[in-house]
Every structure is written in C-alpha cells, then in structure tokens.
Amino acid sequence: MPVPRLDVRFILLASVMMLVSSRLSVPIPRVNTNVTVSDTFIFLVLLLYGGFAGVILAAIEGLFSALRISRKPVTILFNSGMMVCSTFLTASVVQFFFGPVSGLRSLRLSSFIAAVATMALVQYFSNTGFSAVGLACKMGQGLWHTWQTHYLWTSITYLVGAAVAAVASNSVETAGLTILIVGAPVIGVVYFTYNKYLEEIKTTAALAEQAERKRAEQAEKHVEELNCHIAEQKRISEELEQSKNHFRHAAFHDALTGLPNRALLAENLKVEIERAQQHEDCQFAVLFLDLDRFKIVNDSLGHSIGNQLLMAIARRLESCVRETDTVARLGGDEFAILVAGISNLSKATEMAERVQEKLQTPFNLSGHEVFTSASIGIALSAIGYEHPENVLRDADTAMYRAKAQGKACYEIFDEGMHSRAVYLLQMETDLRRALEKEEFSVYYQPIVSLENGELAGFEALVRWQHPERGMISPVEFIGMAEEHGFILPLGQWVLEQACRQLVQWQWQSPDNRSLFMSVNLSAKQMAQTKLVDQIKQVLEDTSIDPGQLKLEITESAVMENAEMAVTVLNQLKALGVQLSVDDFGTGYSSLSYLHRFPLDTLKIDRSFVNRIGEADENGEIVRTIVTLAENMGMDVVAEGIETLGQLSELKRLNCRYGQGYLFARPLNASAATAWISHTPHVLADLFSNRADLVPTQPTMLQLRAV
Numbered sequence: 001m002p003v004p005r006l007d008v009r010f011i012l013l014a015s016v017m018m019l020v021s022s023r024l025s026v027p028i029p030r031v032n033t034n035v036t037v038s039d040t041f042i043f044l045v046l047l048l049y050g051g052f053a054g055v056i057l058a059a060i061e062g063l064f065s066a067l068r069i070s071r072k073p074v075t076i077l078f079n080s081g082m083m084v085c086s087t088f089l090t091a092s093v094v095q096f097f098f099g100p101v102s103g104l105r106s107l108r109l110s111s112f113i114a115a116v117a118t119m120a121l122v123q124y125f126s127n128t129g130f131s132a133v134g135l136a137c138k139m140g141q142g143l144w145h146t147w148q149t150h151y152l153w154t155s156i157t158y159l160v161g162a163a164v165a166a167v168a169s170n171s172v173e174t175a176g177l178t179i180l181i182v183g184a185p186v187i188g189v190v191y192f193t194y195n196k197y198l199e200e201i202k203t204t205a206a207l208a209e210q211a212e213r214k215r216a217e218q219a220e221k222h223v224e225e226l227n228c229h230i231a232e233q234k235r236i237s238e239e240l241e242q243s244k245n246h247f248r249h250a251a252f253h254d255a256l257t258g259l260p261n262r263a264l265l266a267e268n269l270k271v272e273i274e275r276a277q278q279h280e281d282c283q284f285a286v287l288f289l290d291l292d293r294f295k296i297v298n299d300s301l302g303h304s305i306g307n308q309l310l311m312a313i314a315r316r317l318e319s320c321v322r323e324t325d326t327v328a329r330l331g332g333d334e335f336a337i338l339v340a341g342i343s344n345l346s347k348a349t350e351m352a353e354r355v356q357e358k359l360q361t362p363f364n365l366s367g368h369e370v371f372t373s374a375s376i377g378i379a380l381s382a383i384g385y386e387h388p389e390n391v392l393r394d395a396d397t398a399m400y401r402a403k404a405q406g407k408a409c410y411e412i413f414d415e416g417m418h419s420r421a422v423y424l425l426q427m428e429t430d431l432r433r434a435l436e437k438e439e440f441s442v443y444y445q446p447i448v449s450l451e452n453g454e455l456a457g458f459e460a461l462v463r464w465q466h467p468e469r470g471m472i473s474p475v476e477f478i479g480m481a482e483e484h485g486f487i488l489p490l491g492q493w494v495l496e497q498a499c500r501q502l503v504q505w506q507w508q509s510p511d512n513r514s515l516f517m518s519v520n521l522s523a524k525q526m527a528q529t530k531l532v533d534q535i536k537q538v539l540e541d542t543s544i545d546p547g548q549l550k551l552e553i554t555e556s557a558v559m560e561n562a563e564m565a566v567t568v569l570n571q572l573k574a575l576g577v578q579l580s581v582d583d584f585g586t587g588y589s590s591l592s593y594l595h596r597f598p599l600d601t602l603k604i605d606r607s608f609v610n611r612i613g614e615a616d617e618n619g620e621i622v623r624t625i626v627t628l629a630e631n632m633g634m635d636v637v638a639e640g641i642e643t644l645g646q647l648s649e650l651k652r653l654n655c656r657y658g659q660g661y662l663f664a665r666p667l668n669a670s671a672a673t674a675w676i677s678h679t680p681h682v683l684a685d686l687f688s689n690r691a692d693l694v695p696t697q698p699t700m701l702q703l704r705a706v
Helices: 008-021 037-049 051-069 073-098 101-106 109-139 143-150 152-175 178-250 262-278 294-301 303-320 345-359 388-404 415-434 474-484 487-508 523-527 531-542 555-560 562-574 606-610 616-631 644-652 669-678 680-688 700-705
Strands: 025-027 034-036 283-291 326-331 334-342 363-365 368-370 374-380 410-412 440-449 455-466 470-472 516-521 549-554 578-584 601-604 635-638
Touching: 008 037, 008 051, 037 051, 037 073, 037 101, 037 109, 037 152, 051 073, 073 101, 073 109, 101 109, 109 143, 109 152, 143 152, 262 283, 262 326, 262 334, 262 388, 283 345, 283 388, 294 303, 294 368, 303 326, 303 334, 303 345, 303 363, 303 368, 334 345, 345 374, 345 410, 374 388, 388 410, 388 415, 415 455, 415 474, 440 487, 440 669, 455 474, 455 487, 470 474, 474 487, 487 516, 487 523, 487 531, 487 669, 516 578, 523 555, 523 562, 531 562, 549 555, 549 562, 555 562, 555 578, 562 578, 601 606, 601 616, 606 616, 606 644, 616 635, 616 644
Parallel strands: 374 410, 455 516, 516 549, 549 578, 578 601, 601 635
Antiparallel strands: 025 034, 283 334, 283 374, 326 334, 363 368, 440 455, 455 470
16 A cells, blocks of 8 residues: 555544544444444545555554553454454455545545445444454354344444545545534534433433333232232132031031030030920920139139140030030130930039039149139029020029129029029119219218217218119119229219218318218229329319318228239328228238228228127127227227117227217218208217117117118
C-alpha cells in the first residue's frame, strides 16, 4: 500500500480516537450491540488518507482498547492484530473493486455509496469473524453458534459508522478541521441526549420487567398455593373417608375412658323405657354420679392426674355392674349407670351402695394417693318416663340433693324434688328482676350496749317483698344470689341505703350522732377487685364518718382465702371503716389467722347464745371468745339474745354489745325511726332493774318487740 502524507489532521484524528473513541458507545435497544465512534474514525481515515493510514489507526485503536480491558499480552496482541488484519483486508477488497481507497470520494454518488457499504460489510465480517474464532476457542463452542449469538446484529454498527464517516469526509474536505471543532459539541449533545433517552428506556423497561417478574412470582405462588390447597383437600378427603367408620364408633363413646357417652346411653334408655311400658315386672333405674372432690384433684395435681382418675373410676364402675347394665360418662366428672331389668327399688340402692364402697379405696395415680367419693342421684322407672332426657334430668336433680345433704351419699328422686327445682328456677328468674323493680328493702335491727342498755347502732338486713309470694326469707334467696352473682349489685345497693339512712338519723337528733351501722359483705363481694373503690365512693357520696361504718364478713368468707382476705381487709381498714367477723366460732381454723386480720369486733354466733345455760361448754365457748377479744383489744357483739337469762349471762361474761328479739326484731326504716324515739328509755329501765337476776322468762319488752 502506498504511504500517504500524514498531516496535522491525521494526528488530531488519531489523538481524539485514542481518547474518546472506544469509550463512547451507545447500546441499541433490544439488539445485542453498541454503536462505537472508533469504527467511524477508522472509516474516516480510510476515506481521507487511504489504506495504509487506516491500518496504522486500527492498530493504535486495537492496542489502546485492549489495554483498557486487560493486561494480558495475548489479549492485547490478539485485539491489535485482529484490527490490523481486518482493516488491511477491508482496504484491499475496496481497492480491488473500486480503486484506491483515498479516491473513493471522487466517484459518482452511487459508486461511492456502494464502495462505502462494501467497506462496512468487509470490515464487519472480518472483524466479527476473527473475534468469533477467538471467543469460540476460548469457550469451547462452535464457530457458527458463537458468531450468530454474539455478532449477528453488530452489522448495524459498521453500516452506521461507515455512513457517518462518508458524510464527515466530505465535510472535513470542505470545511477543514473547523467541522470537528464545531461539530464536536453538537455530536456530544446528541450523544448524551440519546444516551439519557436510552437510560430512561432502560429504567422503564427494568420497572416493567420487575412488575412482570412480581406478577409472575405472584402467579407462581398462587398456583403453588392452589396446588397445595388441592393436595390438602385431597388429603383431608382421604382421611375423612378413612376415619368415617371410626368417627361413627366414636359418636357413641367417650374418647378418654372408652365408656358409652350420653348419646349411646340415651339410645339404651329408649329401649328400656319401651320394655318397661310393655312389661311391668321389667323396670330400670338410672344412677347419676358426680365426683365430690374432682376439682381439688385437678387444681392441685394437674389435669393429667385428673384424667388418670377419671379412667380409673371408669374401670371401677365397670366392675360394679352386670353385663346387662350400662356405665356411661356424661362429661367432666359426671357418670351414669343404667341398671336394667330390676323388679324393685332395692336393686338400685344396692348398686349405689356398691359404688360408694368401691370408691372408698384410694387411687394410686403416678405415685399420688388420691381419695374421692361421689354424690349419687337415682331415678326409677316407676315414675312413668317416656323420654330419656327426663330420666337423666330427674337423676341429676336427685344428685344435687345428695350433694346438698353432705356429699358421699345418694338420694332417690321424688316429685317434690322436681317441684323444688321448678320453684328454684322461677325464683332465679324473679331474683334477676327484683332489684330493678325495687322489690328489695333494708331492715334495721338495733344493737344495744349490754353495760347500760343504750342504743349503739344498727345492723342492716336485706328483705325481699315478692309481689306474689310475699316476704321471702333471706335464707331462701341469699344463697341463690351468691351462686348466680346477683349479690354484687344487691350488696352495693344495701350498703348505699344503709349509709344514707344512718346519716339521716344522725341529723335528726344530737343523741344519734354516735350511732354506727353494720353492713354485711358476702364472699363474692370480698373477691371482687373493685370492692375498696366502691366502698370509698359510697363514703364520699353519703358523707358518712368512716369510723361509724362496720363491715361484717363471715368467718367462712375470710377463711376461704386467708391471704387475699388479709390484703383486702388492710385496704378497707385504711379507709377508716370498722371491721367485724360475723358468726365467729363456727369455723375451725380461724384462731391461727386471727392476729393477722385488722379486726375491730367479733360477733358471737347465735347458736352459742341460744344454748347458754343448757350446757357448761356453751358458756365456756362464749367466755373464751370474750376473753380472746379483750386480749386483742376488740369489741364483742352477741347475736340472737331472746331471754333475760341469756342477757344476764352475757353481762356476767362482760360481753359489751348484743342484739336479738329481746330488744327488737329487724324493722323497716320508718319503724326503726319510731323505735329510736320511744324505746330506748324502756331499755334503760330494763337494765337498771338488774336484769342479771331476772328469770329466763319472756318480758313485756319481748312481747312488744314481737
């Protein structure tokens, strides 16, 4: 190839190419290729200076581009040699067909275009061919596959580069180097604008791809979940199919003990009811059993031991019956025995006694020796039952009667029990509505000083005036109110009424300013967390002096949870109220705790007062309580004083206060107001006449009180 004259333009072009050519590349969207400026510079030098200058520039470009990507000599030499060879081949082919490369610009336009296209294509095939050979050898792949995968679409790069070089060659020839100086910023602006556009396209495409990937992942996850759901449904269906028969054995048996359950017992009862209706001498009985201490076992030893106890009891009950009988577990700690084919009552009671005897032997459960007993209710077919539910209902009713009789015994159902159950149910319904209908009222029983007969205070007692049954004794409804939780609003109402009434009496006369009011607190009230706040609110609302309010708690309520009682009583004492233990002496373990309670008064139970004089030990019990109270700095109130003899004995024992029919029955508010005005002087006369010497006979005061 002829060696051309290389002027300043060539040096400038070579310098620019070395600095920026291979650094500037624009990716073509959706095509695996880039447009680089280096190809354009090589084509431009070929057109301006000929093949020799183009080969020199290609060698320089190959050397510098290789140095930017690798420091390996083999890579540098291969890249530079490839560019030299491909450019030499391009210049030779073009020169062969169109004449000297530097003279192509003098050809006609069509020939010039053909020559430029030939130059681009030869450069393309030779460049990519050499590159494909090197890459195929490096990756161990086929030449055609490598070239097709990596270089097929790069022809656009060479065609565009050749076209730009063709236009630029004519511009440089006409305008000189000025075109480079003026065109560079324009080209730069166009390049960076286009590049920014491509970056935005990339960002948008990336976001779209990310969203598509997320949708695909969600769809895949949904399909996976759906497949899992289908598989789970299939598994469940198979398990249900496999266990259908098992659940049909299980529908009639208890899972824990293996005994027949309520449903199977009801089916067997239907058969026995029909048989008894057809044959008078073929009767049956149902024993309803409830364990007496099962909750204690569960709470103290845990449910595992409790379950062991239930299973052990099931086995013992089975040992008590005949093959024709049925032992069933009804739920919890309740069992039932259907005794079939009996001719008289004695067979049922014999079965109950046999069960009680079997349960007397302790159970050894995981090293724990456990004792238990059962309350048993018996329903006999002689009643004339038609439905199994009624048999179980009546046996259950009899069982509750047995439990009320002291447990560990049995009771036989009679019609009176059913009437009683219906009565209690109606009472419960009426009790729910009695408070809102204002059927309750507060009665007040005077508490008298046994030293001089002066009125000291009152005890507030609730009464229920039923619209149909008349006055109902507290004995009948207080326990029910405790059981069903009605005692909480009822007790709060009594406390408010009693405090307001005391304040009213205190304002009526200066003589009444020192009166106190005793109000009972139930075990349910003691257990509620808001008790102290409620009493504090009543004290504020009624403006009563806290020291003139005495709260009475039964000994049994205190001893149910002694630790909790100490905390609550101390909180109440901090309010300034007085505290009293009602029915003292009826418990059996309170003395060991008594010193821990902040008490002000002990009330001697009426059962001891009523028997004073009948036996020496009763007098000694009262004496002991009075002495105990004196030693602990507490007052004593004796309940149930009805005779002068009792009054005399209590005075002799230094009992400070008393209440009872000898002084007055419980009175409503208006009657108590009148009693305050007219009766105290009669009491003073009674005490001034040395009541300790009067025989134990009713007095006019008693009769008046009655």
